[in-house]
Amino acid sequence: MLTIEKKPNMKFKMIDCKSCDGEMPELRLTQYGYNFCVSCSESGNKVKVKHGVNIMMGEGDHTWVETVIMDEDQYNNYQKTYNANKPEPTLIEFGIEENGK
């Protein structure tokens, strides 16, 4: 059976949470880069959704697909740029040769 050993002598230096009046261990900022506490993280949806976008790289017969991970803001910008530069759909007519005879 797995037991979690408590370390009563382990003291964290506490700093203020940037999002609420609470405190959080300084390690949370210095080690993990979060400037908000655990309860803000759980309740306030501080961690933004990530989006993956498949992008075709290269040209000709040397192409590959890369998945680019973006956060919400980057993704929205990407969508805006993509939609603004999207080429108009063109109609490709098939069977012209047969009809022309």
Ligand SMILES: [Zn+2]
């Ligand atoms: Zn907080």
